[in-house]
Amino acid sequence: MANFIVGLTGGIGSGKTTIANQFSELGIELVDADIIAREVVEQGTTGLSQIISHYGMDILDSSGKLDRTKLRSKVFDDEQERQWLNNLLHPLIRKQMLAAVKNANSPYVIMVVPLLFENGLDSLVNTTLVVDIPPHEQVARTAKRDGVNSTQVEKIINRQISRKLRLSKADAVIDNTLPLEEVRKTVQLLHSSYLDQASTA
Known part of the structure; x- marks a missing residue:
């Protein structure tokens, strides 16, 4: 480590x-928060299932993945929604980043x-x-x-x-x-x- x-x-x-x-x-070795932010909302993750229960299925694209453009438009000018999303994602991102650091060999x-x-x-x-x-x-x-x-x-x-x-x-x-x-x-x-x-x- x-x-x-x-x-x-x-x-x-x-x-x-x-x-x-x-x-x-x-x-x-690099631990990139943007890449991890995408990983924590991939299909099958807790992150994505919580976003679906909050916004409904229309937050997904035709292949069942998170539609980032739709999500961005929902939170960009709405401070409350942005806060909700941050509260969900930040702990998940932080946890995964620290795990990646732990596994690094450089x-x-x-x-x-x-x-x-x-x-x-x-x-x-x-x-x-x-x-x-x-x-x-x-x-x-x-x-x-x-x-x-x-x-x-x-x-x-x-x-x-x-x-x-x-x-x-x-x-x-x-x-x-x-x-x-x-x-x-x-x-x-x-x-x-x-x-x-x-x-x-």
């Missing part, structure tokens, strides 16, 4: 996955969590790493990637903690507007530092 956990986070569209994959190339683990600080999951990690880009770039990158309009992206950004607060909570920051080579160098330096810290953890 890896005793040392790095919590990697950043605003939407900041390039968390790209950075996480660079650590993965260095042999470090010297340390990167936990990729978009809402690391918002959901208090920084309490589970030894150190935090923030991937940072300016808000106007977040909007442009996400709108292009997801094929959505900038207003929708801005709404999502406003749901997350402010850039200033996120940076103030970070133990380390990667400026993802720098050239790729610079970013790779930073990852390499952080990797060496995390190996050192993990060996004494």
